[in-house]
Amino acid sequence: GVPTHTIDYPTVKPTHRPTRCERQTCALCRVAAGALCRIFLLLGLIPLAFAQEAPSALEEIVVTATLIGEPSAPISASVLTERSHRLRGAAHFEDLVTLVPNLTSSSGASRNRFFQIRGIGERSQFVEPVNPSVGILLDGIDLSGAGGALTLYDLSQAEVLRGPQGTLMGANALAGLIALKSQGTDSQINTASVGIENYGGRRLGIRTGGSLSANLRGRIAIQHYESDGYVDNHWLNRSDTNARDELTARGTLTWEGGNHSVEAAVYYTDLNNGYDAFSLDNTRWTLSDQPGEDDLRLKAGRINWQTTLANLDSVLQVSHASTDTVYGYDEDWSYVGIAPGWEYSSYDEYVRDRTMNSLEWRLQSTEPGGRDWVIGTYLRDESERLTRQYTYLSSPFNSDIDTQTTALFGQINQHLGGRLAGFVGARLERRDSEYGDNAGVDKDFDHNYWTGRLGLIWRYEVDSQLYVTMSRGARAGGANAGLLASVAALPPQNQDAVSALGVFQEETLLSAELGWQAHWPTHGLRSRLAVFAMDRDDQQAKGSLVIPRADGSTAFIDYTDNAAASRYTGLEWEAQWQPLPLWLVEMNLGVLNAHFDDYVSATGEDLSGRDQPQAPSWQYLIAASWRPSALFSTRVEMVGHDAYFFSDRHDVRSVETHQLNASVSGEWGQWRWTLWGRNLTDDTTFVRGFGTFGNDPRKEYALEPYRQFGEPRIVGLTLSYSLSGENQ
Numbered sequence: 001g002v003p004t005h006t007i008d009y010p011t012v013k014p015t016h017r018p019t020r021c022e023r024q025t026c027a028l029c030r031v032a033a034g035a036l037c038r039i040f041l042l043l044g045l046i047p048l049a050f051a052q053e054a055p056s057a058l059e060e061i062v063v064t065a066t067l068i069g070e071p072s073a074p075i076s077a078s079v080l081t082e083r084s085h086r087l088r089g090a091a092h093f094e095d096l097v098t099l100v101p102n103l104t105s106s107s108g109a110s111r112n113r114f115f116q117i118r119g120i121g122e123r124s125q126f127v128e129p130v131n132p133s134v135g136i137l138l139d140g141i142d143l144s145g146a147g148g149a150l151t152l153y154d155l156s157q158a159e160v161l162r163g164p165q166g167t168l169m170g171a172n173a174l175a176g177l178i179a180l181k182s183q184g185t186d187s188q189i190n191t192a193s194v195g196i197e198n199y200g201g202r203r204l205g206i207r208t209g210g211s212l213s214a215n216l217r218g219r220i221a222i223q224h225y226e227s228d229g230y231v232d233n234h235w236l237n238r239s240d241t242n243a244r245d246e247l248t249a250r251g252t253l254t255w256e257g258g259n260h261s262v263e264a265a266v267y268y269t270d271l272n273n274g275y276d277a278f279s280l281d282n283t284r285w286t287l288s289d290q291p292g293e294d295d296l297r298l299k300a301g302r303i304n305w306q307t308t309l310a311n312l313d314s315v316l317q318v319s320h321a322s323t324d325t326v327y328g329y330d331e332d333w334s335y336v337g338i339a340p341g342w343e344y345s346s347y348d349e350y351v352r353d354r355t356m357n358s359l360e361w362r363l364q365s366t367e368p369g370g371r372d373w374v375i376g377t378y379l380r381d382e383s384e385r386l387t388r389q390y391t392y393l394s395s396p397f398n399s400d401i402d403t404q405t406t407a408l409f410g411q412i413n414q415h416l417g418g419r420l421a422g423f424v425g426a427r428l429e430r431r432d433s434e435y436g437d438n439a440g441v442d443k444d445f446d447h448n449y450w451t452g453r454l455g456l457i458w459r460y461e462v463d464s465q466l467y468v469t470m471s472r473g474a475r476a477g478g479a480n481a482g483l484l485a486s487v488a489a490l491p492p493q494n495q496d497a498v499s500a501l502g503v504f505q506e507e508t509l510l511s512a513e514l515g516w517q518a519h520w521p522t523h524g525l526r527s528r529l530a531v532f533a534m535d536r537d538d539q540q541a542k543g544s545l546v547i548p549r550a551d552g553s554t555a556f557i558d559y560t561d562n563a564a565a566s567r568y569t570g571l572e573w574e575a576q577w578q579p580l581p582l583w584l585v586e587m588n589l590g591v592l593n594a595h596f597d598d599y600v601s602a603t604g605e606d607l608s609g610r611d612q613p614q615a616p617s618w619q620y621l622i623a624a625s626w627r628p629s630a631l632f633s634t635r636v637e638m639v640g641h642d643a644y645f646f647s648d649r650h651d652v653r654s655v656e657t658h659q660l661n662a663s664v665s666g667e668w669g670q671w672r673w674t675l676w677g678r679n680l681t682d683d684t685t686f687v688r689g690f691g692t693f694g695n696d697p698r699k700e701y702a703l704e705p706y707r708q709f710g711e712p713r714i715v716g717l718t719l720s721y722s723l724s725g726e727n728q
Contacts (some may be wrong), residue, residue, distance in 0.1 A: 170427055359378070405430070
């Protein structure tokens with residue numbers, strides 16, 4: 001029962017208690033940030049005698065994650081090169097999100113491992129299997145739903161394709177696609193790198209590769225990254241309960257002979273991260289007595305065989321990925337004794353093992369002329385095992401889901417005469433799933449999906465074009481396992497109504513996009529603009545039911561329902577301008593109007609017309625780079641976004657932000673160095689928010705918002721050394 005006597009709350013929140021940064025690393029913050037600012041102020045004093053010839057042409061933007069490669073793909077896409085990663089000091093894809101218009105991310109973990117494109121994407125995962133809206137590929141290996149694995153070491157580029165990518169990935173890419181591409185084996189490299197940053201950050205990496213024989217090349221890259229994280233646990237007197245400990249290893253072998261090319265690659269990622277991010281006081285100071293963990297172990301491999309069959313290019317990829325995760329947290333966010341008579345103590349842990357095996361074969365035309373085409377088939381076998389251990393469960397909860405996917409896909413690009421061309425692509429997919437758990441739920445699903453795109457391209461100049469596309473995306477349906485497992489425990493009069501919500505169907509997205517891509521070499525200017533409108537039907541929306549039981553207690557049940565319809569309009573613009581050989585200016589803008597067209601929640605609240613979660617109405621980037629010589633270059637960038645809702649189940653918002661990032665870098669002999677800083681303005685950001693419950697026993701569990709803080713000011717220095725003198 002609820003006690004009625006007065007509680008004397010322990011004094012746990014002082015009027016002011018210095019943060020760990022103030023106590024231990026504040027000097028480093030001030031010195032590094034101050035030094036960085038002074039360097040920029042002194043740039044004008046650097047003698048131009050050091051200036052060397054700089055490239056006068058803008059770096060070409062090449063999107064590789066398409067069915068048919070072409071110089072300027074008619075799609076809204078951003079390409080982030082290894083140089084972008086280096087100048088940001090980026091270790092994980094979450095560090096690059098603000099470089100991409102209409103891309104956001106959310107956490108509730110040690111990393112921002114959930115991504116949203118144009119306001120569409122998952123924000124969390126607990127008991128239920130998740131069908132992702134944003135596809136993730138690593139060298140063609142499907143890692144959708146495993147955003148924590150997106151470490152960046154030795155990647156050549158990261159591509160973000162916005163809008164439905166169903167022709168390429170089927171019902172896994174309703175919103176878009178994130179495709180990571182590793183460095184190839186065709187360059188000679190032998191380097192070691194180290195890095196330090198505040199909050200105990202440090203990294204050590206080595207990569208080596210090149211020719212092994214006349215027909216064989218190889219490459220190996222390994223990096224270890226550590227950080228204490230940005231949270232202080234005042235109860236345990238520790239500063240590492242939200243720490244990061246991440247190992248990335250990749251190896252590739254390429255053999256070429258005649259018209260055959262075979263490439264084999266293996267990947268290993270091991271994340272042993274802490275998770276202690278939410279504070280009852282809404283600060284970076286936590287009070288947990290059982291800090292959580294957010295671990296991931298990825299073991300993956302692929303074999304690619306490219307050859308020529310009857311004057312056609314044949315590409316076969318066989319891949320495997322095993323992803324084991326452990327996600328656990330102190331549910332009460334506090335310690336035993338914080339409020340006797342009111343408090344509770346519980347721990348929740350999810351151990352999830354996912355195994356995926358796939359085969360994809362493509363056959364593509366090679367004859368020059370007015371038509372290019374590709375056809376292919378795709379097979380995937382996927383299984384996911386979950387074990388949940390929770391204080392309030394009498395025994396662990398176990399579930400299994402096995403899914404077999406088969407697909408046929410193809411695309412034709414046709415020259416229509418003059419400067420006009422057209423394209424059409426489609427994918428037919430079938431998924432057979434079997435779900436079962438130890439709560440007595442046993443459910444099979446058999447679904448067919450179709451996705452596709454078509455469009456016209458007008459190349460009015462050699463380097464400029466207009467395009468218009470129509471595309472259809474889909475997201476797979478599934479079962480509300482937790483809800484089905486609870487039906488038998490409900491009052492008889494509620495069982496039929498709740499059972500009807502046990503299965504949710506696919507949702508679809510229709511998108512229309514008008515794009516303009518232009519390049520004026522004589523003016524040093526490149527621009528990519530896309531204007532879009534999207535209609536989302538049968539949207540899978542999260543809901544919850546509170547149902548009284550016969551014993552007077554209540555059942556609180558989360559579920560997914562096809563409860564909403566939504567509309568999205570907006571634009572993405574990316575521009576590069578090189579006014580002088582030594583200067584480069586970059587500008588990005590994302591504008592988004594995303595709202596529910598028709599949505600009444602499970603609690604009866606009418607959310608029609610309300611903004612979608614994770615959908616800021618604007619995002620921007622303005623950056624300037626100056627490279628007077630190979631010895632020295634600098635980049636300054638300002639990024640920001642509008643406030644947005646964290647969820648459609650409460651009104652808690654993020655805050656509007658404007659952040660300053662900068663870097664100073666150079667090369668000297670066999671050395672390369674980068675002094676970098678993110679969020680130099682130390683702007684307050686949040687990466688997750690809740691607002692539908694109270695969790696503080698000192699306040700008698702009064703309803704209040706809770707937020708997880710994002711990254712504070714981070715400054716660091718990275719050094720790399722070429723062990724054999726080759727170009728890095």
